[in-house]
Amino acid sequence: MNFPSKLIEEAVNEISRLPGIGKKTALRLALHLLKQKETVTEELSSALLALRKDIRYCTTCHNVADSGDTCSICLSVRRDKQIICVVEDIPDVLAIENTGQYQGLYHVLGGVISPIQGIGPDELKIESLIQRCAGSGVQEVILALPATMEGDTTSFFISRKLKELNIKVSSIARGIPIGGELEYTDEVTLGRSILTRVNYSSE
Amino acid sequence: MHLKNLKLLQFKNYAKAEFQFSPEINCLVGKNGSGKTNILDAIHYLCLTKSAINGADSLAVQHGFDFFTLMGDFEREGKSLEVRCVVESGKKKQLLQNGKAIDKMSEHVGLLPIVLIAPDDTRLISEGSEDRRRFFDSMLCQLDRQYMDQLVRYQHFLKQRNALIKLFADKGKWQEELMEPYNRELIQGSKVLAAKRQAFVDEYSPLLVDYYSFISDAQEPVSISYETQCLEEDFDTAFRAAASKDFVLKRSTMGIHKDDFVFQIGGYPIKKFGSQGQQKSFVIGLKLAQFQVFHAHLQVKPLLLLDDIFDKLDDGRISQLMKLVADHAFGQLFITDARPERSKEILKGINAECVFFELRS
Numbered sequence: 001m002n003f004p005s006k007l008i009e010e011a012v013n014e015i016s017r018l019p020g021i022g023k024k025t026a027l028r029l030a031l032h033l034l035k036q037k038e039t040v041t042e043e044l045s046s047a048l049l050a051l052r053k054d055i056r057y058c059t060t061c062h063n064v065a066d067s068g069d070t071c072s073i074c075l076s077v078r079r080d081k082q083i084i085c086v087v088e089d090i091p092d093v094l095a096i097e098n099t100g101q102y103q104g105l106y107h108v109l110g111g112v113i114s115p116i117q118g119i120g121p122d123e124l125k126i127e128s129l130i131q132r133c134a135g136s137g138v139q140e141v142i143l144a145l146p147a148t149m150e151g152d153t154t155s156f157f158i159s160r161k162l163k164e165l166n167i168k169v170s171s172i173a174r175g176i177p178i179g180g181e182l183e184y185t186d187e188v189t190l191g192r193s194i195l196t197r198v199n200y201s202s203e
Numbered sequence: 204m205h206l207k208n209l210k211l212l213q214f215k216n217y218a219k220a221e222f223q224f225s226p227e228i229n230c231l232v233g234k235n236g237s238g239k240t241n242i243l244d245a246i247h248y249l250c251l252t253k254s255a256i257n258g259a260d261s262l263a264v265q266h267g268f269d270f271f272t273l274m275g276d277f278e279r280e281g282k283s284l285e286v287r288c289v290v291e292s293g294k295k296k297q298l299l300q301n302g303k304a305i306d307k308m309s310e311h312v313g314l315l316p317i318v319l320i321a322p323d324d325t326r327l328i329s330e331g332s333e334d335r336r337r338f339f340d341s342m343l344c345q346l347d348r349q350y351m352d353q354l355v356r357y358q359h360f361l362k363q364r365n366a367l368i369k370l371f372a373d374k375g376k377w378q379e380e381l382m383e384p385y386n387r388e389l390i391q392g393s394k395v396l397a398a399k400r401q402a403f404v405d406e407y408s409p410l411l412v413d414y415y416s417f418i419s420d421a422q423e424p425v426s427i428s429y430e431t432q433c434l435e436e437d438f439d440t441a442f443r444a445a446a447s448k449d450f451v452l453k454r455s456t457m458g459i460h461k462d463d464f465v466f467q468i469g470g471y472p473i474k475k476f477g478s479q480g481q482q483k484s485f486v487i488g489l490k491l492a493q494f495q496v497f498h499a500h501l502q503v504k505p506l507l508l509l510d511d512i513f514d515k516l517d518d519g520r521i522s523q524l525m526k527l528v529a530d531h532a533f534g535q536l537f538i539t540d541a542r543p544e545r546s547k548e549i550l551k552g553i554n555a556e557c558v559f560f561e562l563r564s
Contacts, residue, residue: 113381115366121381149359149388156384188352 001027060132062108062125063093073106080104082139086129086158088112088146096144104142107132112145112154126158133165140168147174204279204315204503205535206246212272213265215241225558226278228528228536228550232543233562239539242562243319243508246537249275249286250315250506251345252298252308260290269293277315279503286315313345316497316505322515324486328474332463339464342493343403346500350399357392357459360385365454372453377446390442393459397433400462404429410495415488418523423469425485431462483516487524494533504534513540513549521549529553 001023003009008030016026033041055064058071061084065071073079073093083104087093093106109124121127133141141162145151159169175193176185185193205226211217216238231239240256244263247255254263264271270291277284289297298305305311326334344351364385371377408427415425432438442457449456466473466485473485497505513521528536529552540546543559550557 113384115363115370118366118370120367120370149356149363153363153384153388156387157381160380160383 003027061106062110062128063106064090078103082137083142084129084132084138084140085142085144087144088151092144104140109145109154112148112150113157114150121157124154126161129158130161130165133162133167138167140170143169143171145171204277204506206249206506207276207278207283209242209245209249210272210274211242211245212274213268214245214271214273215263215265217241218265222560224535224537225556226535227555228538228553228557230543230546230550230557230559231537231539231562232546232559233541235541237562239541239562240321240510243510243537243539245273246275246506246508247317247319248273248288249277250317251312252288252296255319255321260296261292264290264292279315284315286311309344309348309351312351313348313501316345316501316503317508318490318494318497318505319508319510320487320490320512321508321510322512324490325482327486327489328466328477328482332461335464335466336460336462338489339400339403342407342496343399345497346403347399350396353392353396357389357396360388360392361455361458361460364389368449368453368455371450377450379446382446386443389455389458390439393433393442393457394438396459397431397462400431400459401429401434404464407492407496410492411488414491414495415484417527418487418491418520419481419484420519420523421481421484423481425473425488426467428465428467429462430465431459432457433459433462480517480520484520487512487516487520491527507533507536509536509538511539511541513538513542513545525549525553528555531555 001012003012008027011030011033012023012026015021015029016023021029033044054067056067056069057063058065058074059069060074061071063071063073080103084107085096085102085104086107086109087096088109088111090108093108096102096106107125107129109126109129111119111124113119113121113124129141132138141158143155143158145155155171162169173196175189175196176182182190206224207226208224209222211220213219216236222242231242233239244254244256247253248263254260270289273288275286277286285299285301287297287299287302289299291297296308298308298311300311327338340354344354364382367382367385404427411427412425416422432441435441438457445457468477468481468485473482477485494505494507497503512524516524527533538546538550543561547559
């Protein structure tokens with residue numbers, strides 16, 4: 001792509017580094033900003049700068065925190081402090097929060113174990129999870145990691161690590177999505193849902 | 204099952220070409236370099252979504268172009284099936300069945316079985332165990348979807364485990380607990396896959412013995428033995444005990460990726476003790492047994508492609524093979540030969556429709 005000005009080119013290059021944004025969209029955004037008042041761009045860039053500079057991560061669960069060292073979920077008195085839900089990354093916290101079904105705390109690992117990509121337990125917040133569980137009154141850990149081979153490996157590793165602490169470790173169920181038809185479900189998922197079926201007669 | 208016609212666009216030496224095939228015998232004749240084998244390769248592409256000759260799709264595109272298209276109308280169990288394969292450089296390979304795109308190539312593999320007998324088949328004997336594993340894996344994958352899924356999973360975990368061993372080697376420290384998830388997967392996968400390989404060899408081996416003695420008209424006993432450590436009782440312990448060796452060698456030294464299929468003649472390895480003629484008969488036996496297994500499991504006769512075999516085999520073996528053809532043991536047949544008179548002579552006495560295609564470069 002050829003640009004009429006060096007300045008536009010630089011802006012486009014930077015904006016198109018964001019995920020999901022190609023050169024054309026980046027150009028549209030850049031030209032849009034040029035049409036707006038200068039203050040719009042100033043506000044945008046100062047918001048971005050503040051985001052980057054002032055953001056804090058919760059020292060307990062590694063979720064984002066607005067200020068201080070602890071996030072709003074960990075601070076809340078209404079949350080059940082006996083349950084910890086382990087997730088891969090921050091968007092997963094939002095996804096589970098939106099279900100409205102979970103009142104416990106979280107633990108954000110920051111990834112899953114994948115030696116091919118050079119990610120081992122030391123690159124993740126696994127040690128801090130173990131310490132949290134060893135510390136005070138945690139009764140159950142729910143593993144809500146992706147249903148991939150790497151997610152399963154990580155789940156298995158964590159469950160082994162937690163074994164000696166005598167805490168209940170569970171994993172979220174894998175199976176048919178609500179409203180889904182059996183005939184359109186892939187065989188692996190359907191097979192797994194049969195293996196981990198729910199016993200109705202005991203309820 | 205047969206292939207009714209084939210259209211090629213910018214595939215290897217064909218800018219544009221179209222062929223109407225006979226459901227029985229098709230003989231592709233022409234000088235060296237006229238593109239006989241390329242037609243067989245195009246058929247191979249449509250059936251198995253990849254080249255029989257070399258791995259990279261980009262190498263199959265005609266020089267100076269950036270894509271190729273293959274189209275073929277098959278008839279399978281009375282129904283017609285149009286298969287189209289499009290490979291464009293820098294894009295994902297596309298495969299369409301009756302105009303509908305197939306997401307996973309693995310869904311297509313196994314639908315249109317095919318057996319290729321080619322001059323370099325003796326590699327199966329002369330080369331290392333990897334070629335033999337690939338040969339058997341490819342058959343098992345076409346017959347058993349679960350085998351294919353398990354194998355893909357196994358290979359993924361193997362890659363992860365090897366990467367982990369390298370990480371450990373760099374740090375100079377072995378962490379057993381981190382290795383355990385991978386050990387578990389590989390041990391379990393090895394057992395399942397090895398059992399399936401063993402069962403397959405048990406079924407396949409008698410067919411090979413029959414075809415070998417038929418082709419070679421000889422009495423020396425041949426056999427295949429499947430060699431693996433994965434079916435032994437103490438495999439779990441042995442796998443874990445190999446950790447220190449794995450650490451030194453920086454790779455996984457136990458599992459089904461170390462298996463071999465040993466081909467024997469008279470109780471000795473055919474690689475070392477078989478004559479050239481015995482080896483040729485053996486590989487043809489392997490391929491005909493493959494044909495038989497596919498036919499039995501899939502209930503359709505695979506396409507049989509014979510690449511340049513009149514050149515490589517002596518008259519005795521050719522006449523035995525032609526007896527099978529005359530008995531209608533095979534379905535649709537594709538034969539390539541550089542010398543048309545010879546093919547005409549050989550196929551003259553056979554009571555089947557035989558169409559000749561003269562190719563010029």
